[in-house]
Every structure is written in C-alpha cells, then in structure tokens.
Amino acid sequence: MNNLIKILIVEDDMIIAANLSVQLTSLGYEVTGIIPRGEEAILHIRGQSPHILLMDINLKGSLNGVETVKIIQKEKNIPIIYLTANSDDATFEKAKETQPKAFITKPFNKLSLQRTIALVVEQLKDITETYQYLPQVEVLNDRIFVRHNGRMEKLLLDEILYIEADRNYCVLITSKVKRILTCTLKVMEEKLPNATFVRVHRSYIINLSKLDVLADRHVEIGRKVIPIGKSQKIILMQRIHTI
Template identity: 65%
Template sequence: MNYPARILIVEDDMIIGANLSLQLTKLGYEVTGIESRGEAAISNVKEHIPDLLLLDINLKGSLDGIETAKAIRKYVDLPIIYLTANTDDATFEKAKETHPKAFITKPFNRLNLQRTIALVLEQPKEGSGTGRLHLDIEVLSDRFFVRHHGKMEKLLFDEILYIEADRNYSTIFTAKGNYVLTSTLKTMEERLPTTQFVRVHRSYMVNLSNVDIVADHHLEIGRTVIPLSKSHKEVFMSRIQLI
C-alpha cells in the first residue's frame, strides 16, 4: 500500500498558499490543509500529523514561523521547510535553531519546489528520533489505545494479526478492521512486546499467536500470505517455537 506524502502548508498569504496547494497536488502529494496562523497550524498537526511542514518563516500573528515550529516540535518531530522572502542574518540564525531541512526563497518556481521536497522526503526517517507515535497510540501492558476517527479506541494485542509498513506509516490489521498509524515499523517494533510480536520482513511484523502456516519463504495468517525474509527467519523460528 503506497501513501502519498502528506504536506501541511502554513502561509498567511492565501494566494501563495492556494498556488502551493495546487502545485503540490499536481505533483502527487496530499495537502492536509492551508493554515494562515501558527495556532491553527499546531491544531492541524495534532489532528492530521503530516509528513512535511511548509512553513512561512515570517508568519503574521502572535506566533511567527519560528515560534510555530518550536511549538509543533513539542508534540511531534516533523521535517520543516521554511518559506522565506527576505530573511536577515539574525532571523536565519534563529531559524537554524529549529533544525529545518531546507529553505525555499519566494518567489519560488515549480522545479525548485519539486526537487527540494523530494530530497527532504527521501531522507531516512527510521532512527531519527521522531515523536509521531505518542500522538496516535498509547501502549499499555496488553493493549493499544489507537486514535481512530478522532477518538481513542481500545485494541487488545491479541486482536492484532499483523502489521504492514509503508515508509513512515504502519497499518495494523485485525479481524474487525485496519488502523493506519503515522509510525515506522522500527518504532512499532521497539514499543511492542517481543514475546508476542516479531519482524519477519522489512515491511512486516506478525503476532506469533495468530500465525497459521509457516513455509520456507513465507507464512500465512488466515488467507493472507506474508513474506518471510532470510535475514529475519532465524529470529522468527526461535520465537515461534516458544509459543
């Protein structure tokens, strides 16, 4: 399952914001919103958690772009690209403290926008210390509380069949439905109990108690065939023998 990268635009010039949104949509990205104030951007991030933030550095209102970035980083570590017209040295140095991935100077052209975003999104995310997980799920001893349709929904570990990763998203598959989380599989692996869950492929983790069939190069849970990679097979086999 491939998801388009989700981008939030924070720009107080609505004409520029609308133009950006149109260009990003044509490039195949999903725009999660166009916000003109820092407070609204923070609320949007909490609710939708984009993959990338395009942020006007000279945002008008009580929070400028830099203060907005600092506030958002308290909740989630997102890659940020600052949009800027004329930035003096002092503002540039202050902006650097928020560790942006890039600066795009206004007026920008489509090719520069496309290349900059592509380079930022292609940078490795696993192991980067992102804080996405705590906004989507709360992990207890035997269950998740998963954010689903705006509410926290209980999901017992035993209900989970397997987890499939796609970039920085993970989809939890259960008999009653699926849940998409903005979290890497590496982060999920670190948070889940190793006695019950094990990684079997770079893109899959399974609940050992729900595995029905084990073959040389794959396993089956219900009617779903899941690849079993050579690099993960030894650990998987040692764990499943303990079930």
C-alpha cells in the same frame, strides 16, 4: 511514493498558499491543509500528522513561523521546509536552530519547489526504511528506552503518567516530556510490566502509581481525564485491589 506524502502549508498570503497547493497537487502530493496562523497549525498537526511542513518563516499573528515550529517539535518530529522572502539575519539564525530540511525563497518556481520537496522526501524515505530495522522501544527493569531524534533516550518507568494511542503510533506522556512512539498501544501493553501499567481503555494505558482520581467511568492523572472502557473496568479494579 509521492501519493503517500502529506504536506501541510502554513502561509498567511492566501495567493502564495493557493499557488503552492496547486503546484504540490500537480506533483502528486497530498495537501492536508492551507493554514494562515501558527496556533491553527499546531492543532492541525495534532489531528492530521502530515509528513512534511511548509512553514512561512515570517508568519503574522501571535506566533511567527519559527516559534510555531519550536512548539510543534516538542510533540512531533516532522521535517520542516521554511518559506522565506527577505528574512533578516537574526530571524534566519533562529530558524536554523530548529534544524529545517530546506529553505524555499519566495517568489518560488515550480522546478525549485519540485526539487526541494523531492530531496526531503528521499530523506524521509531513507529514515523510514532505516527505522524498520531499529528498535523503537526497549524496556529494561525500571526504565524504558525510546527512540527520539535518532537515538535511544532513557525514561524511568516511574516517570510515565500514561500512554495514549494515536492510530498506529503512541504518545508517551511524562510530567516533563511527550514522546511519539512508532508502535501500537498493544505492543506497549505487552512490553510494560502489568503490575504497574494497565490498559483502561482501547486508547489508553495508565501508570497505576500516578492515579489521582478513580470515578465510575473515568480516572484522572494530573488534570488529564481518561475514560474507562467497559471491558477494562473489571481488570482495572482487580489491579487496584492488588496494589
């Protein structure tokens, strides 16, 4: 399974980061990047979706490691392993609030790194195998239940603004939360009531009741500009005229 596991290293000491990368690669893992700043890590994770995040707890810059993780966890459910040297008790307690899978003390050795990553990978594998048998999305009348942090969370259909495709996943957007769904946009299209929800692009389903602007080539919901696909435009106009 190692060759399927992608790991992002967020560490501002480039010597430590390079050493980590070499060790992880030699163990058969794929390093998606070596990043020194929290802001860059947030952008990287949105684009690359690594399976595990190695995060320096005392990251320099405008965001430290814990603050960076808290922002990431609002959008992604990703296992965290903190890298730490001599953290004070207050920082350690804040780090614990983000429920990391492990802490690796610097300077680290290869055996410690190998065992820690292997344990997290096993947990990740168990979660993945369990999720294959659990429903990820259930739609009932005026509400949808989505799996989040191991439980089914209720959202009213009227709260949904739009749903965006992210490869084999979807991102469900409301005015308050984002939820990553482990299903395709096509699955969501089949589950949602077509009287309210319409696919306007290969990557987007929108809630017609939340539509703010209808232009020739795009729609707007809030401040989000969403393109209209050529093949979906006729269907969109038909649905609008039947509201």
